[in-house]
Amino acid sequence: MAAAETDSEVPCARCSDFLNFSAKDTAAKWLEVDNLHKEVYQHLACFVPKIYCLGPNLNPQNEDLLAQLLLQGPLEWYLCGEEPTVGLAKLEQSNQPSQLCGHVFKVGEPTYSCRDCAADPTCVLCMQCFLGSVHKEHRYRMTTSGGGGFCDCGDTEAWKKGPYCQKHEPNIGDSSQKDPLANLSEQMIDRTRNVFSIILKYAVDMLTWEKENELPEGLEPPARGDTYYCMLFNDEVHTYEQVIYTLQKAVNCTQKEAVSFATTVDRDGRKSVRFGDFQFCEQAKSVIVRNTSRQTKPLRVQVMHSSVVAHQCFALKALNWLGQIIRSSDALRRILCLVGLHQGPNGENSLVDTLMLCDSKMWKGARNVYHQLFMSSLLMDPKYKKLFAIQFAKNYRRLQTDFMEDDHERVVSVTSLSVQLFTAPTVARMLITEENLMTTIIQTFVDHLRHRDLQGRFQFERYTAQQAFKFRRVQSLIGDLKYVLISRPTEWSNELRDKFLEGFEAFLELLKCMQGMDPVVRQVGQHIEMEPEWEAAFTLQMKLTHIISMMQEWCASDERVLIEAYKKCLSALTHCHSGFTDGEQPITLTMCGHSVDTIRYCVSQEKVSIHLPVSRLLAGLHALLSKTEVAYRFPELLPLSELSPPMLIEHPLRCLVLCAQVHAGMWRRNGFSLVNQIYYYHNVKCRVEMFDKDLVMLQAGASMMDPNHFLMIVLSRFELFHIFSSADCRKRYGRENINKDVVQQNNTLIEEMLHLVIMVVGERYIAGVGQVESYDEIKREIIHQLCIRPMAHSELVKALPENENKETGMERVIDHVALFKKPGVTGRGLYKLRPECAKMFNLYFNHYSRADQSKAEEAQRKIKRQNGEDSVLPPPVPPHFCPLFGSLVNILQCDVLLGILGAVLQWAMEPSGGHWSESMLQRVLHLLGMGLVEEQQHLTGSTEDGISFNFTLKISRPGEAPGNTPSILALLETLQNAPHLEVHKDMIRWILKTVANIKTTRECTASASPADSSGHSQEETVRDKDKAERKRKAEMARLRREKIMAQMSEMQRHFINENKDLFQQSLEELDATTSTSLEHSSPSTCDSTLVCVGPRRWRAGASDRRQVVTCILCQEEQEIRADGKAMVLAAFVQRSTVMSKNRKRPPYNPDKYDPLFMHPDLSFGTHTGSCGHIMHSHCWQRYFEAVQAKEQRRQQRLRVHTSYDVENGEFLCPLCECLSNTVIPLLPLTKTTCSTEQPDQRQWINIISQQIKALHAARKKTNAEGVDDADSAEDCHPPDGFRLDHTPKNPYSGTIKEMLTTFGTATYKVGLKVHPNEQDARVPIMCWGSCAYTIQSIERLLVDEEKPLFGSLPCRQNDCLSSLTRFGSACWTASSQAVVHGHFIRLLAALVPDSQVENTPCILDIDMFHMLVSLVLSYPALHCLDSSGMSEDAAQLHLLHLVTIAHIVQILLTSIPEEVRMEQESGGAEREEEESVCLLYNTLRSHLSSGLHEVTSGWHLWHCVKTGILPYLRAAALFFHYLNGAPVPPELHGVGEWEALCGYLCLPSNPLQLYYNNLELLEPLLQGWCSHPGVLQALQSSTALIRFPRESNHLIELPEDYSALINQASSFTCPKSGGDKSRAPTLCLVCGAMLCSQSYCCQTELEGDDVGACTAHTFSCGAGVGIFLRVRESQVLFLAGKTKGCFYAPPYLDDYGETDQGLRRGNPLHLCQERYRKIQKLWRQHSITEEIGHAQEANQTLVGIDWQHL
């Protein structure tokens, strides 16, 4: 940290001033003075304004340099008393490195938490520590940090195990608790203390300074000018757009500057937007204030004097400096803590206190800096951390209040430090006992919730937006409370007990404010006018859920606390309901010989509330009394005698009745808010402390009551008492039939009531209620979820309640109850229930919704049937009750329940006339089953119970009703045969059988084996199996039918055609007719060898040429004929860079670009794809017009986007909805005859050259004479039979001609991104180019997929290629002949010199396959003028040979030097080839003496040629195959066989022979090629030399572990806004570039639109198509153009076979190669755009996303 050397950039005026300055001398002077404080302030007052804030543009580098020299320098000298570098190094040596890692997290950095060992989820490790820790082998969770917070490595309190990583492992040798100051000299300590206290004081003074125009005492500048800043401050009210707009107006800046201002304001909290005299700044201020004050409070702006700003800048710098200097010395850190927490002599606030208390007044940047300093000092020193925590707790109330008033986010508030302090268990415990923290937090919270009703309960009814905002902020207090409670004490001191109970009491006060809040009253008559606010109350409940649970757990850990808490809670409840009978009339109910006193109360008429937290807390504590056995051990300490069971159950019961009535439809007029409340009441997020506890409370109450009394009260609250209490209740249908709706309603209520009874008796899976552990509880939850269907891990997690540590406890259990099935390339891994667990299935599981229940029932019955079992679902055997709840079983055999059951069974005797329901009966049977199961259990258990619980006896007795009513058993026996009860027969039979079994058991007295419930004979099983199998098959057939129908209707939806009904045929038929082409028909007999090109090629007979296809729109058949109706194939043309070897090509000018020669780097091409669906051209046109019209109508109506852009010619294939933007016409094979005599290559070239000469001459003449061309070109002697004046007859019908133009224009338009112009000379070039490019890309794809060249292409690609090539050979007819001639001449001139053509490219700059295709496809334009009998086939062959030679030369020129591999030299088999290739290579060397390296190995060269030329030959084979329709020899169906390929292409198997056979012709050509200056140039530069074979492109390599990516992204900074963290770092999977996506900073303009970084990148990297990985979201992004995009599942899976889009779950993610390969395949086959189209069609919300801004 030596003073830096002066910089030449230092402003000159001050040079001398600064140069003479000596830090050492200044420090020495300071050592002398008495009042150091004054001296230092003077120094600062003098220098700070000279360094900082000298103009509108700050120059941080310069400023920092000067500050180091003039300000920090002397401080460091003074502090060390010697050269600072030396002094600080000494300090560092004696430093005991902290065992805490303390690494402060950047935004987006990965953090790791161990689910096994972390004390709580806030304990995290940085990546380095994690990788060096034991936890990487444990179950861990990975998240991305939101910034702030630090690594807890080394904090022994944070980890149950392995608190240190390898790096932070303490040295066991030295005692770690040594005082760090012991090593420091007295003087050093004094000096440090002096410097630190002055500088810290200075920083605090300046940062908390509020005056705009003055400075604190001692800092007044020697001279002050009229220089001011207009400072804009951040707020959370105004949007980015508002700020940008305002700034442009107020300070006259560009949009770009305004964006940069706004970004800085958002980041740092303030930014000066103008510099100048006071007037000038005031003016800007008033404009900003005026512009932003309309609706909201205005933006905060201050006009500040430059010296004030300067000192504030240095104050921040000084804090950073302090942080810096204490980093390397624990001693200095200790002194800083000491200074910071030092209180004034009269108890004045310490500097730390001052900062905290002014927190909400500071701007964001200042807060961040001092928070950082706190973290690196106070929080890193174990001793001072505690002292700081105490100060923090003392200030807690005030800090929270300030935070409430402030509008900044919590991360920039000092209150967010609570997580660092409160989560340390010892600190938390200390703060509870010493500072009464629990009570403070709770009371602060309650104080801030002021809206109360008359009874003092919270009231959120009509709270304003402002209040809602505060309510959100106040919730952070609950978070603090959670931190404090998160680790439960293992030891209790008396102080802790006292303070906890005090806190508990405060908490009860809070709950009392909630008990009964938001009450509802049933709306009758008309619908409610306004939905009442309900969310706030539920938010509160949800936030408190874990706190309530934790309170109970704390209580459970100490008997005395539990007893006291129980008492307090009971008295709170009594207090809440002190007047619970007030005003409510007492009544007496009598039924079945029992009577009970209760009150008259109707849920349907009076107020009722869902919020009963006090009752529920008591229920929880009651269960704990039972679980911990405190209830049995200390009954005398408990107020059990004070309990009034009717009072306990009253409110929970009302709440449950409310739910039942809502289900019964009685509360419809109360609107959705009530429905939502009921939903959340049962929801997994709330139910633990709501629904579950209400049930426990009912169980607790009922266990203390006579079961008959309990049931009567239940009946009364359900408003059903009158139905069951009347003497003739068994004849309901006769009596009560007035109103059908009422009967219906009552039926539902009876069902609900029976369900409640089932739950009260049956639910025993809460520890304390039943004899279970939490393990059993989770196990049962999971089993019941999996009974619905197999589920993914994340689905299960969602269905289970999480504890405060976000754990469900599922992992402990899952393998015992489920089997895991891995996912395939799509979908996710699933857990399936183990078959043996199905016996635990309970149809009336209390957490099932009605929908879940019926799904589970269906699934379970199905499984049973499939296994050939009886499909009955009897109640499972429940665990035993705990003694405190044991009496609940008596409900089953009590008179009232039996009366109810009997009544329902009696009703069921008659077919339902609405007086009973199936589910009612099902529940009754279930209850009977439960009674029997219970009795069986008692019988097999102890003998005494067997006597007391005799359910079979009770149900055998006749009914109580007057007369001789039959017993329940008798009723069942009758019902067994009732025809209308078919569905229930299984169950009735099961009950009767079980009764019989029990009777036998009882008769035998001796303990017999438990009854066999499935007493099937072998025969029965077999019959059932047969039946099941038949049923299954019928079901399958039905499903198949339905699927087809669904597909059909899907198609019809998009089919705008009058002939819809023709579609009603099966899909198979359709598929068969879409393509009846003859590509792979058996080889015809025209020629014995199969050759696809040249005069000897295979020729199609008339029958082979005939091709009939069916139009998918009108269903008519049509033969493909040149003169017939045009048939077209839906097609999609797109630009592509998939094969690009050079993504850095500068953009070209689309209007001038000449695409004739494709460069071998294939930097971009035009790809054509098709779904293979064929239509009449007129049918398609009609369809497209309809789509257009529909789109227009739609746009007029509402501004929705579609997945396709009609204006750009896009549409969806009417059959398969594949995105298309044009159509390719289908053409027949051309008819050719084999003529015998054909010119050899030399002759042919001569003829062609002459013909070209004639064309040149004719053109010259035309040009010279203009229109006047009376006589044909006499003087140039055209060769025989070449008729220049001949106008060939166009063979195509009008519609085909039209379609030729359509497709040509589309290719031209898309490929060049220009406006359509069918006259443009480049139209045919683009068509040939697209043909060549598409074939090449398919050839690559086949290699990459390791598929044979022929026979493996799907039909659609086959059809596409065939029509594309045939179109290519015909497209010249749609262009001007002269233009096509011109193209041919220029193409040929690149290989055969033509003196008339200039600027031909050198052969290294030409892709030879494109060359071949263009030559072959343009030749017909020349050929048609020739009547000499020369065949086109011969020309094709000659062109192939010529281009092949050129390609061989190209390969040899670019071949890489051989490696030393002489052993391969032996060769032998290919001796001849090796020699010939050597010869040729040496010829080339002689032409290019300096350019080519020497190669002696023929083997190597031959290898180069053979591998280099293979892709070209394969592509050529595909091309001629589709062009000429020649069948493929069987050898080629296999993996590309060299000989077969050469044979098929009519090439010698040693292609070099082409050269030697025609030396005379080719030698001069060769010489010509080599002498092109471009060749030498290219060879020498060698940088961009393309070598052959070109390797296939692949997507970038991704790391196996996803966190490596997160880490990479977290260190990525936005390239535009100087070192800022990017909010959405996004990785291009094509080229590996990291981009700053979805952010203002990196928007650029593209073709007139503002686009985000990704969209901009796609245009340079992917020709408009992009594949990205959004790293923070773990999501793949597909983009196409500016408007299309979709998200795609990432190739990363967790151990459960699931992706984690959004990184919400945080399970470790690993690369799934197959899924990544699948994405790569989509890219390679150009299906990204199609994929987006399908995704957008499936999910309309995707269409609305602003993709271009990503």
Ligand SMILES: [Zn+2]
């Ligand atoms: Zn760390």
Ligand SMILES: [Zn+2]
């Ligand atoms: Zn560590």
Ligand SMILES: [Zn+2]
């Ligand atoms: Zn661990």
Ligand SMILES: [Zn+2]
């Ligand atoms: Zn048609």
Ligand SMILES: [Zn+2]
């Ligand atoms: Zn289609």
Ligand SMILES: [Zn+2]
């Ligand atoms: Zn890229």
Ligand SMILES: [Zn+2]
């Ligand atoms: Zn950016």
